[in-house]
Amino acid sequence: xxxxxxxLLEMKGVxxxxxxxxxxxxxxxxxxxxxxxxxxxxNGAGKTTIFNTITGIYQADEGxxxxxxxxxxxxxxxxxxxxxxxxxxxxxxxxxxLSVKMNVIIACNMHNRYSVAExxxxxxxxRKVTKAIEERAIGFLESVGxxxxxxxxxxxxxxxxxxxxxxxxxxxxxxKLLLLDEPAAGMNEExxxxxxxxxxxxxxxxxxTILMIEHHMDVVSRLxxxxxxxxxxxxxxxxxVEEVKQNESVVAAYLGGEL
Amino acid sequence: MINSFxxxxxxxxxxxxxxxxxxxxxxxFTRLFSFGNAGFMAIGAYTAAICSVQFxxxxxxxxxxxxxxxxxxxxxxxxxxxxxxxxYFLISCLGFGECVRVLFLYLRDxxxxxxxxxxxxxxxxxxxxxxxxxxxxxxAWNLIHSRYGQAFxxxxxxxxxxxxxxxxxVKYKKMSFVFSAIFAGWAGGLYAHYLRHITPVLFNLPKSxxxxxxxxxxxxxxxxxSVLATLVVxxxxxxxxxxxxxxxxxxxxxxxxxILLRPAGLMGYKEFPDLFKKSGKxxxxxxx
Amino acid sequence: MKILIQQMITGISIGSVYALIASxxxxxxxxxxxxxxxxxxxxxxxxxxxxxxxMIPKMPFxxxxxxxxxxxxxxxxxxxxxxxxxxxxxxxxxMFLMIAAMGLSTTYQNLANVIWxxxxxxxxxxxxxxxxxxNGIFVGTxxxxxxVISLIVLVLLLLIINRTRFGLHVRAVAxxxxxxxxxxxxxxxxxxxxxxxxxALAGLAGITYGMKYNVYPTMGNVGLKAFIASVIGGLGSVPxxxxxxxxxxxxxxxxxxxxxxxxxxxxxxxxxxxxxLIRPAGLFGVDVQEKA
Numbered sequence: 087x088x089x090x091x092x093x094l095l096e097m098k099g100v101x102x103x104x105x106x107x108x109x110x111x112x113x114x115x116x117x118x119x120x121x122x123x124x125x126x127x128x129n130g131a132g133k134t135t136i137f138n139t140i141t142g143i144y145q146a147d148e149g150x151x152x153x154x155x156x157x158x159x160x161x162x163x164x165x166x167x168x169x170x171x172x173x174x175x176x177x178x179x180x181x182x183x184l185s186v187k188m189n190v191i192i193a194c195n196m197h198n199r200y201s202v203a204e205x206x207x208x209x210x211x212x213r214k215v216t217k218a219i220e221e222r223a224i225g226f227l228e229s230v231g232x233x234x235x236x237x238x239x240x241x242x243x244x245x246x247x248x249x250x251x252x253x254x255x256x257x258x259x260x261x262k263l264l265l266l267d268e269p270a271a272g273m274n275e276e277x278x279x280x281x282x283x284x285x286x287x288x289x290x291x292x293x294x295t296i297l298m299i300e301h302h303m304d305v306v307s308r309l310x311x312x313x314x315x316x317x318x319x320x321x322x323x324x325x326x327v328e329e330v331k332q333n334e335s336v337v338a339a340y341l342g343g344e345l
Numbered sequence: 346m347i348n349s350f351x352x353x354x355x356x357x358x359x360x361x362x363x364x365x366x367x368x369x370x371x372x373x374f375t376r377l378f379s380f381g382n383a384g385f386m387a388i389g390a391y392t393a394a395i396c397s398v399q400f401x402x403x404x405x406x407x408x409x410x411x412x413x414x415x416x417x418x419x420x421x422x423x424x425x426x427x428x429x430x431x432x433y434f435l436i437s438c439l440g441f442g443e444c445v446r447v448l449f450l451y452l453r454d455x456x457x458x459x460x461x462x463x464x465x466x467x468x469x470x471x472x473x474x475x476x477x478x479x480x481x482x483x484x485a486w487n488l489i490h491s492r493y494g495q496a497f498x499x500x501x502x503x504x505x506x507x508x509x510x511x512x513x514x515v516k517y518k519k520m521s522f523v524f525s526a527i528f529a530g531w532a533g534g535l536y537a538h539y540l541r542h543i544t545p546v547l548f549n550l551p552k553s554x555x556x557x558x559x560x561x562x563x564x565x566x567x568x569x570x571s572v573l574a575t576l577v578v579x580x581x582x583x584x585x586x587x588x589x590x591x592x593x594x595x596x597x598x599x600x601x602x603x604i605l606l607r608p609a610g611l612m613g614y615k616e617f618p619d620l621f622k623k624s625g626k627x628x629x630x631x632x633x
Numbered sequence: 634m635k636i637l638i639q640q641m642i643t644g645i646s647i648g649s650v651y652a653l654i655a656s657x658x659x660x661x662x663x664x665x666x667x668x669x670x671x672x673x674x675x676x677x678x679x680x681x682x683x684x685x686x687x688m689i690p691k692m693p694f695x696x697x698x699x700x701x702x703x704x705x706x707x708x709x710x711x712x713x714x715x716x717x718x719x720x721x722x723x724x725x726x727x728m729f730l731m732i733a734a735m736g737l738s739t740t741y742q743n744l745a746n747v748i749w750x751x752x753x754x755x756x757x758x759x760x761x762x763x764x765x766x767x768n769g770i771f772v773g774t775x776x777x778x779x780x781v782i783s784l785i786v787l788v789l790l791l792l793i794i795n796r797t798r799f800g801l802h803v804r805a806v807a808x809x810x811x812x813x814x815x816x817x818x819x820x821x822x823x824x825x826x827x828x829x830x831x832x833a834l835a836g837l838a839g840i841t842y843g844m845k846y847n848v849y850p851t852m853g854n855v856g857l858k859a860f861i862a863s864v865i866g867g868l869g870s871v872p873x874x875x876x877x878x879x880x881x882x883x884x885x886x887x888x889x890x891x892x893x894x895x896x897x898x899x900x901x902x903x904x905x906x907x908x909x910l911i912r913p914a915g916l917f918g919v920d921v922q923e924k925a
Contacts, residue, residue: 141509163508173509181502183566192499195492196511205491206484212491259511376728425910431728432668433909436864439857440902447899550854554739561732594747597740604733605719 092155094119094263094295095140100149102135109135111319113149117263117312122289122296124306124313124327128339131316133299134176137265141166141173153263167196172261174252176268176299182241186232186251189240190223193258223258229291230254230284245272250284257292266298270305282308315339352471353539354583359474360536361559362575363481367528368560369571370485374494375521376501376565377427378435380553381442382529385415387449387548389530390537391456394465397538404468408534415530416523423519442553449545461544462537469539477535481528485568488524497521501566529556551593558596562603569616635770640890641883646776648882649783650845653838654859655866655874656790657709657831663807663869664824667727670734671712672835673856674741679705679836680843680852681745684754694757702836709832712737713825738853745850753847756840779841786837787875790830794871803827807869858885861905867915877916 097115101108110132117123125133138144140151142161151159153169161169172193181189198219204212227233230250235243240251249269256264269285270278282305289296300306306313307327315322315336323333330336347355364386371377393411396402402410426437449456456462488494496517499507508514537543555578563574578596582589654676661669683701686692716733723729760774794800802823805813814820835856839848842855859874862881866873881901889897908915 143505143508162513163505164511164513167509167511175506175509179503179506179509181499181506183502184498188495188498192495192507192512193510195495198492200492202488202491202493205493206487208487216491255510376726378728378731426906429909429913432731432868433864433913435731436668436860437906437909440861440905444899444902447895447902451893451895451899554735557732557735558739561736591743591747593739594743597736597738597743600736601716601733601740604725604729604736605716 093117093152094121094154095297096152097136097140098150098152100136100139100146100151102132102139102144103147108319110139110316113316113319113321114324115314117295117297119262119295120289120293121312122285122298122310124310125297125299125316126301126303126306126313126330127316127322130318132319133316134267135319136316137173137267137299140265141171167259167261170260170262171265172256172259172263173265174249174256174267174269176271178245178248178252180240180248180252180255182239184240185236186238186240186243187220187223187227187236189251189255190226190258191219193255194219194222194226196259226254226258229257229288246277253288257288257294261294264294264296266296266300268299268301270300270302273302275304278302278305279308281305285309347471354580355471356469356474356535356539357583358576358579359471359478360469360532360539361556361579362478362572363535364529364532364556365559365563365571365575366481366485366568367525367532368556369563369568370489370494370497370528371521371525372557372560373563373565373567373571374489374497374501375518377518377522378431378557379438379522379525380435380550380557381438381440381445382525382556383548383550383552384438384442384445385419385526385529386533386536386552387445387545388418389415389533390543390548391449391462391533392530393534394462394537394543395455397466397468398462398464404466404538408531408538411534411537412527412530415533416527419523419526420519423522427515427519427522439550439553442548443550446545446549456545459544459546461542463542465537465541465543467538467541469535474535474539477531481531482568482572485528489568493517493520498566555593555596558600561600562596567616636890638770639772640886642770642772642776642780644883644886645879646773646779646882647845647886648862648879649780649787650838650842650855651859651862651882652787652875652878653783653834653841654856655863655878656787656871657834658856658860658863659866659869659871659874660803660827660831662863663871664803664810664827665717665721665730666869667730668734668860668868669712669717669831670731670856670860671737671741672709672734672831673853673859674738674745675705675709675712675832675853676835676839676842676856677745677848677850677853678708678741678839679832680756680839680848681749681754682836683840683843684756684848687757694759698837698840701840702833705836705839706829706832708741709828709835710825713828718821718824738856742850742853749850751850753849754843755847756843758844773845775841775844779845782837782841786834790834791871793830799823799826858901861901864905864915865908867917870915870917873915873917 093116095117097113100110100113102110113136127133135144139146142163142165146159150157181192198215200212200215224233224236227236230253232247232251232254243251270281273281310327313327313330314324315330317339322339323330323336364382368382371379389411392414393407396407396410422441426434429437450459496512499512500514500517504514559574559578560571563570582592654672657672658669679701682704683697686697686700687694716737717730720729720733758775759778762774764771764773794803802818805818806820806823810820842852858881859878862878863874865880866877885897885901888900
């Protein structure tokens with residue numbers, strides 16, 4: 087399988103309806119390995135719905151989703167994670183009452199195999215794996231700069247740290263594709279620039295592909311080469327960020343808005 | 346070496362500790378509510394009793410049969426109902442518990458009906474009960490602190506996020522349910538071999554409620570809290586005879602107060618040893 | 634055939650009592666999305682209030698009934714004010730409402746036991762003759778009374794919900810609570826009034842049930858049956874609850890009449906589980922996909 091020709095993620099004519107509303111309408115997407123791809127559009131354009139169909143929270147009504155050439159249209163959420171699709175959420179979803187470290191450990195556990203008997207009797211393999219996982223979790227926390235907060239309760243972290251923790255948790259599942267849902271939401275200029283650097287480093291250090299939903303155009307233009315603009319579930323434009331900015335229908339839809 | 350009153354107190358406490366630990370894993374850590382666990386106790390009790398009396402199996406084997414039977418039934422029931430949303434699941438468990446009771450009343454030839462099942466040998470001495478309770482605690486503790494327990498806590502905290510991090514929510518919920526049923530069955534089997542005579546009314550809806558109440562009082566997400574709460578709930582009426590009439594009334598009020606004032610229960614997400622740790626930082630051990 | 638008709642009438646009459654309680658479940662569920670377990674105990678306390686009133690010398694029975702209904706309505710309101718509202722405002726998970734309701738239910742049941750003891754208390758009957766003979770079909774007068782009263786009250790309830798301004802508010806809050814608040818509906822007031830209504834219905838149910846089967850502390854367990862009925866009909870749907878209740882009443886009497894009264898509860902609970910599996914949203918409920 088040559089990585090150059092097979093897209094990591096491909097969506098063909100995907101549709102999702104809620105009652106009479108078409109949340110996404112004949113949506114196509116091709117993301118090559120190692121891309122950083124942007125998904126842009128006003129609220130309610132169907133961006134998060136696309137994430138939800140990729141990760142199996144929703145089942146697409148029409149069309150096909152391929153991951154590394156494999157059909158994942160009817161996948162379940164935990165199976166998507168096991169295949170290497172990790173995500174963050176628009177409204178942060180941490181395990182709030184658990185410690186910061188535990189949040190990451192739980193994600194690390196995905197590749198952790200010891201049996202119930204080994205756990206109950208605390209056999210050597212359990213001890214070994216548990217220790218290794220703990221170290222691994224601390225490693226992920228270090229990479230996002232939260233190692234010193236490892237024992238804090240996740241819900242007590244400030245907002246920016248919670249976003250970072252969610253990314254660390256997603257990375258701990260060892261993903262090939264990382265879906266980020268508005269990582270810069272609620273951040274000011276300075277913070278979002280910091281985020282750009284952080285994501286660039288993350289992408290550089292790890293063999294991952296990133297698909298991100300973002301409103302901040304400066305974040306998108308600094309990170310993404312390719313992007314898709316959505317409006318009311320329809321694709322308005324697809325191409326490089328520069329191309330898209332010039333596109334008439336995009337300009338019309340935003341009419342001097344964020345672009 | 347110990348008089349029968351104290352033996353009774355110890356056995357009752359230990360049996361209830363085992364059943365409540367099962368509830369604690371299910372409710373405190375996975376946040377699934379079951380008002381049917383007395384039904385699993387009944388299955389464990391009757392299965393173990395029948396194994397002892399009809400088939401003359403050794404005591405330990407009878408107890409295991411009872412616990413396994415409860416586990417199997419929970420697996421089958423869970424396969425059907427675990428996907429239902431919170432209160433539907435709860436009501437289906439409640440319905441199941443009542444069904445078990447009515448069925449045992451009805452199957453007179455096998456269970457003795459309302460007069461009960463008699464002639465069970467006395468095997469659960471206070472030593473046996475205590476050893477079992479300690480073993481149950483260690484098993485529950487180790488499970489909760491392993492990846493399985495961590496998955497339960499993740500489901501409690503946020504199901505969508507748990508699934509997104511590779512946790513098969515249905516599978517782990519079912520596992521937690523089966524675990525709680527096995528503990529209930531274990532408790533039931535021991536109880537049968539202490540009482541020597543069991544009737545379906547021992548395992549009625551109020552018994553299921555009592556298990557849930559004890560778990561809530563001990564704190565959702567604390568195993569040591571569950572044990573403490575069981576001791577309080579079981580011991581108070583034993584030593585204050587006058588109190589026993591008002592027992593359930595007091596527990597009902599206590600549950601309402603706990604939910605209103607300290608929703609995380611007496612212990613919160615903390616385990617008992619945490620209270621003595623000198624640490625400036627807030628620590629969380631709910632499944633940690 | 635005559636026996637069947639007789640049993641059908643008994644079934645409809647017990648079903649109509651279930652319907653009074655079940656519609657209260659449905660109302661509260663439609664607003665707050667939780668099953669109010671204490672509702673059966675409200676019904677029991679209403680019956681006891683009525684019983685206490687009958688002990689007052691020269692008190693007409695009709696007035697006692699009104700007092701019983703008022704008592705139940707007050708207790709229902711009390712539950713909302715003291716417990717449910719606080720939990721809602723805490724931002725606690727919905728599950729906590731159910732635990733609180735369970736705690737209240739245990740409290741009331743045992744309180745009744747402490748105050749009145751576990752002995753059955755008898756309510757007076759409205760009619761001197763207990764059965765009518767219509768062409769060889771024996772019909773209990775209390776049964777007929779239950780059916781007639783429930784029918785009138787439930788029709789009134791449906792009219793209130795569908796035809797009045799208050800009913801519109803209830804439906805608005807059920808549909809979208811936060812939007813309703815923005816539109817100027819005082820949600821807490823609507824919820825409080827719904828609890829009063831549900832409580833009054835439960836009180837009436839308690840009195841009619843008490844006339845049929847006496848009054849005792851655990852009679853609140855009839856609430857479980859009503860809950861099953863409202864699940865059959867679809868939680869949150871008042872018409873569904875009514876249909877489910879009558880259906881359950883009929884099934885129960887037919888099962889006790891033709892199969893075995895011991896298996897009655899087994900069959901109704903199995904029916905519950907079966908319906909949950911086949912149509913989780915009940916016969917009339919709408920299954921809404923939650924937005925992730």
